[in-house]
Structure formats: structure tokens, C-alpha cells
Amino acid sequence: MTLPQPVPPSWKDLGKSSNDLLGKDFPINGTALDVKTATSTGVSFKVALLRDAKSAIAGDLESKYNLKHHGLTLTQTWTTTNVLRTQVELENQIAKGLKFDLATSLLPDKGSKSALLTAIYKQPGLHTRAFLDIFKGPTFTADTVFGRNGFLFGAEASYNVTEGRLTRYSGAVGFSAPDYAVAIHSLGNSSTFAASYYHRVSPDVEAGAKAIYDTKATTPSVNLEVGVKTYLDEAAFVKAKINNAGILALGYTQALRPGVKASFGLAIDTQKLNDVAPTGAAHKVGASFTFEA
Known part of the structure; x- marks a missing residue:
């Protein structure tokens, strides 16, 4: 008897395990602060601030209203x-597994605007999405992922309606699989190829790698990145990664108490170890603090 198939990941989440391992928890571009609060009525607020190496501060204030x-x-x-950004999401109202998402943005000073309408449909073995960029093109984009017994097959295409x-x-x-995942992508009209893998070696150790080959690069070569994550205890973990350009990145994350987390990151260009200034072009340091209530 065939087992029920789970809902596969979306197109953008193919290879997510390795992308998260190599991309998250390395706060090396400055100091970031995230404050998240929620009310009993389903309203949540988020304030995000980032001070980069040039001492410039950028941030945003977000409010979310959830009518379950x-x-x-x-x-x-x-x-x-x-x-100004506004996002409206409607899920499981017209049909089970169907979600509509309208995301708009407005820059009053320049009068520029954008609007992206998304339809998402999820069922066992199927995850498909369709996007309509209303003001650009307009352009219609669709992607689909089929899954069966752990195997995943996905495709994406964009169509310019005007042209x-x-x-x-x-x-x-x-x-x-429960303890590992692999993915191979052909992107940008088959001009870029990417391969990634993720492996949970043990309950305390995770490893992964990603290789990218761009056929249109001036000097075509394979860019390779390898990383590992180790849990020190239930409240702390360290991560390390290195690429073929010699950039070594280290990250340390500590849960100080429920809802309070601190992360610290360091990136070192191993080919420029004589550049001792940590905020120079060769090396970077940073930190991230998250408060959630």
C-alpha cells in the first residue's frame, strides 16, 4: 500500500536545509537588533534595526494582524x-490548501510602486505557486514542485505578457530524507548550475555544502562553500564555513533566556591575514540580538 505523500517544499525552499546552514547565524555585516512582541488578540509587532560598518542605521517597523x-x-x-509595504494573505477560505497573497510597496518621495499577486496551492505530493507582477511587464511567473517517496522535481518559468x-x-x-537532503538546480535559462547537500550527522552535528557554476562568468569556475554546525548544549551552538575564495566565517549563538538570543559573527579572509583591522576590507565582525515576547 502506498504511503500518504507529504506536501513537498516550495520552489524557493528546494535546498533550504543547506542554504540555512550556510547562510543564517553569521551576523558579519554590522550590529542588528530585532524586537518582537505579540498580544493576546493576535496582533504582533516587530522592530528591526541594523547598524552597518559605515555607521549607517537602517530599520523597519512591522505590525501584523492575524484573523485566524x-x-x-x-x-x-x-x-x-x-x-510603505502592505501584505494581505487569505488562506484556506476558497479551497483547502489554497492561499492568496497580495504584497504592495510604495515609495512616496519618488512615486514608485509595486504590487505582486501570488496564488499558492498545496496538496500531498504537490506545491505550486503563481505570481503576477502587476506593474512590471506585467510578468507572470509560475513554479511547481512534485514530490513522491522523498524524490523532488521542480520547475519555474516567467512570461512577459506585454512582449x-x-x-x-x-x-x-x-x-x-529525515537526516539528509540533496538538490541540483539549473537556473537562469540554464546559464547557472547549483548543487547542494545537507546531512544531520548526529543529533548535535550538521554539515552541508553548495557548489555553483556560472557559465556566463568572465572566468568560469566552480564556487564551493562548505559548512558545519555543532550544538554545545540545548541553548548554544557554533557554526563555521569556508569557501574556495578563502573566506572563513564563524558564528556563535546563545539563548540567554526564553525569548532572548544573542549571535556573534566573524569573517576572515585567510589570504589577507596581514590585514589585522577587523572592520577592514578583509575581515568583518558583527552581532545580532533578538528579543521576543
Whole structure:
């Protein structure tokens, strides 16, 4: 008897395990602060600030209203660059597994605006999405991922409605198991190829790698990045990664108490070890603090 198939990941989440391992918890671009609070009525607020190496401070204020009984979520964001964003999500109201998402942004100073309408449909063995960029093109983009017994097959394509032509296409295959996952992507009209893997070696150790080959690069070569994550205890872990350019990155994350987390990051160019200034071009340091209540 065939076992029920789980809902596969979306197109953007193919290879997510390795992307998270190599991309998250390395706060090396400055000092970041995230403050998240929630009320008993389903309203949540988030303030995010980032001070980069040039002492510039950027941030945004986000408020989210969640009406669970109606499947409706409204998110509004105002950034320090005076960008106003609004996102409206409606889920499981017209049909089970169907979600609509409208994301808009407005820059009053320049009068620029954007609007992206998304439809997402999820069922066992299927995860498909369709996007319509209303003001750009307009451009219609769709992607689909099929999953069966751990095997994943995905494709994405973009179509310019005004010009009547296919502007982009991509494909991917992968396999996902409880303790490991692999994925191979063909991106940008088969101009870029990427392969990644993730392996939970033990309950305390995770490892992964990603290789990218760009056929349109001036000097075509394979860019390789390898990383590992180790849990020190239930409240702390360290991460390390290195790429073929010689950039070594280290990250340490500590949960100070429930809802309070601190992360510290360091990036070193091993080919420029004589550059001792940590905030110079060769080396970077940073930190991130998260408060959630």
C-alpha cells in the first residue's frame, strides 16, 4: 500500500536545509537588533534595526494582524527609507490548501510602486505557486514542485505578457530524507548550475555544502562553500564555513533566556591575514540580538 505523500517544499525552499546552514547565524555585516512582541488578540509587532560598518542605521517597523477564524493576515511595514509595504494573505477560505497573497510597496518621495499577486496551492505530493507582477511587464511567473517517496522535481518559468515571450526558466531535482537532503538546480535559462547537500550527522552535528557554476562568468569556475554546525548544549551552538575564495566565517549563538538570543559573527579572509583591522576590507565582525515576547 502506498504511503500518504507529504506536501513537498516550495520552489524557493528546494535546498533550504543547506542554504540555512550556510547562510543564517553569521551576523558579519554590522550590529542588528530585532524586537518582537505579540498580544493576546493576535496582533504582533516587530522592530528591526541594523547598524552597518559605515555607521549607517537602517530599520523597519512591522505590525501584523492575524484573523485566524477568517484565514486573513494583514502585515504593514514602514522603513527608515520611507518605504510603505502592505501584505494581505487569505488562506484556506476558497479551497483547502489554497492561499492568496497580495504584497504592495510604495515609495512616496519618488512615486514608485509595486504590487505582486501570488496564488499558492498545496496538496500531498504537490506545491505550486503563481505570481503576477502587476506593474512590471506585467510578468507572470509560475513554479511547481512534485514530490513522491522523498524524490523532488521542480520547475519555474516567467512570461512577459506585454512582449508575449518566455523570459526565464529553471529546473531542479532533489531528494529529501529525515537526516539528509540533496538538490541540483539549473537556473537562469540554464546559464547557472547549483548543487547542494545537507546531512544531520548526529543529533548535535550538521554539515552541508553548495557548489555553483556560472557559465556566463568572465572566468568560469566552480564556487564551493562548505559548512558545519555543532550544538554545545540545548541553548548554544557554533557554526563555521569556508569557501574556495578563502573566506572563513564563524558564528556563535546563545539563548540567554526564553525569548532572548544573542549571535556573534566573524569573517576572515585567510589570504589577507596581514590585514589585522577587523572592520577592514578583509575581515568583518558583527552581532545580532533578538528579543521576543
